[in-house]
Amino acid sequence: MSKVIFIPTKKEYEKLFPNLSLEYNNFYYYAKYNDITIVVTGIGKVNVSISATHYFCNHHDVEEAYLIGIAGAYRESGLNVGDVVTVENDFFVDEGLIEDNYLKMLNEIGFAICEDNKTVFKTVDGLKHVDANTVSLLSSTDQLAKLYKNKTGASIESMEGAAFGLVCAKYNINSYQIRSISNYCGNRKHQEWNIKLAFKNLKNTLCSLLSVK
Numbered sequence: 550m551s552k553v554i555f556i557p558t559k560k561e562y563e564k565l566f567p568n569l570s571l572e573y574n575n576f577y578y579y580a581k582y583n584d585i586t587i588v589v590t591g592i593g594k595v596n597v598s599i600s601a602t603h604y605f606c607n608h609h610d611v612e613e614a615y616l617i618g619i620a621g622a623y624r625e626s627g628l629n630v631g632d633v634v635t636v637e638n639d640f641f642v643d644e645g646l647i648e649d650n651y652l653k654m655l656n657e658i659g660f661a662i663c664e665d666n667k668t669v670f671k672t673v674d675g676l677k678h679v680d681a682n683t684v685s686l687l688s689s690t691d692q693l694a695k696l697y698k699n700k701t702g703a704s705i706e707s708m709e710g711a712a713f714g715l716v717c718a719k720y721n722i723n724s725y726q727i728r729s730i731s732n733y734c735g736n737r738k739h740q741e742w743n744i745k746l747a748f749k750n751l752k753n754t755l756c757s758l759l760s761v762k
């Protein structure tokens with residue numbers, strides 16, 4: 550049985566594994582770290598779905614799959630930049646429509662992507678448990694951030710989570726999602742990015758959780 554770590558972008562990979570070079574197989578970049586495979590999926594729902602599906606089709610011994618990376622936190626979440634969290638429920642929040650400034654997810658108009666338009670992850674003890682929204686249209690205004698947050702009550706936002714969770718569920722694979730908060734959502738002028746702190750804390754978590762040095 551094996552473990553695999555999925556990371557959305559090469560930028561994130563290079564901050565976490567600066568000395569480990571990547572190979573390419575036409576679908577994704579990957580590397581081996583001891584007995585763990587690391588897959589760089591590409592940004593967003595489509596890329597993570599292609600990469601994870603291809604990986605699981607070709608590796609039938611996966612026991613645990615981890616999606617790790619950075620994420621934005623909604624202002625009202627109480628989270629700080631640099632916090633590392635374990636995601637429980639992850640919503641396809643922007644698959645839907647907006648009517649009179651009210652956001653309806655696809656499940657509310659009879660076309661659910663999956664049950665309740667969300668996927669559910671296993672969680673890691675010792676980290677803050679949060680719910681997440683997965684978006685293609687980033688919440689780059691305070692108004693949109695509020696719309697997303699109020700819809701599901703999620704604390705954080707990423708671009709891959711719910712899609713990854715759905716692929717893992719289809720393959721019956723135990724999935725985990727660990728994110729380090731790099732910025733706040735909303736108005737791009739006030740997002741307060743701190744990439745360095747986010748990756749320092751994420752790397753520390755990886756070291757203790759998966760014995761990755």
Ligand SMILES: O=C(O)c1cccc(C(=O)CC[C@H]2O[C@@H](n3cnc4c(=O)[nH]cnc43)[C@H](O)[C@@H]2O)c1
Nearest residue numbers: 557558560561592619620621706707708709734744
């Ligand atoms: O600017 C940099 O140096 C840099 C270094 C590493 C990664 C990045 C990214 O922008 C990665 C994009 C990645 O991060 C997630 N993310 C982060 N903040 C948010 C957000 O506010 N809303 C949605 N997604 C966010 C996302 O999952 C992307 O895959 C930059």
